[in-house]
Amino acid sequence: MEYIVAAPWASIIAVAGFAWLCFLLVDDDVEARALLEHILLDNGYQVVTAESIATATELLSSQPFDLALCYVNFGGWSGLTVADRAIAAGVKALVVTGYDMSLEPGSLAPCVYLPKPLHVIELLDGIERCLAAAVEAHRKSSERRN
Numbered sequence: 831m832e833y834i835v836a837a838p839w840a841s842i843i844a845v846a847g848f849a850w851l852c853f854l855l856v857d858d859d860v861e862a863r864a865l866l867e868h869i870l871l872d873n874g875y876q877v878v879t880a881e882s883i884a885t886a887t888e889l890l891s892s893q894p895f896d897l898a899l900c901y902v903n904f905g906g907w908s909g910l911t912v913a914d915r916a917i918a919a920g921v922k923a924l925v926v927t928g929y930d931m932s933l934e935p936g937s938l939a940p941c942v943y944l945p946k947p948l949h950v951i952e953l954l955d956g957i958e959r960c961l962a963a964a965v966e967a968h969r970k971s972s973e974r975r976n
Contacts, residue, residue: 851961852876852893854921856886856900856912866899869950875957886912895921897960902927902943913941922960 853875857863863879870877878895880886883904890898890912898916900909902925913923928946942960944952 851896852878854878854880854886854889854895854898854912854916856880856883856898856904856909858882858904866953869953873954883907883909883911887915890915890919890921895919897922897924897957899924899926899957901925910941917941924956924960 851874853870855863855866855870855877857866857879858881860881863881867877867879878889878893880889886898886900889895895916898912898921900912900923902909904912909925913925916923923941925941925943926946926948927943942956944956
């Protein structure tokens with residue numbers, strides 16, 4: 831399977847030295863998780879994967895992440911559990927959902943969420959929206975040093 835990534839900001843992140851950005855990718859589908867991990871790695875991010883909510887929760891409490899990426903429906907559990915725990919830990923959350931975008935008000939308010947089917951460019955744009963503040967803070971910090 832081939833894919834093309836054409837996000838104009840991706841090269842800016844790579845050039846600016848954002849390899850420190852580490853993502854927690856939570857998906858119970860082995861093939862989907864491997865594909866998403868590959869896409870994220872190809873775009874210069876560090877990735878730690880979890881196949882269950884229990885593993886994701888353990889990882890969130892044991893190491894720092896910049897972003898948690900998970901699905902709403904997750905093997906009989908809600909991925910929003912992971913998103914809530916990530917947000918409580920100060921980690922941005924990006925949630926993928928197959929539900930109608932007219933969810934209950936506030937149910938995904940603290941998250942950036944993307945509809946299924948998930949397309950690479952939409953994923954990368956969603957990541958950019960989640961991390962815009964971190965990228966801007968790093969840019970300003972770099973400018974002050976120079």
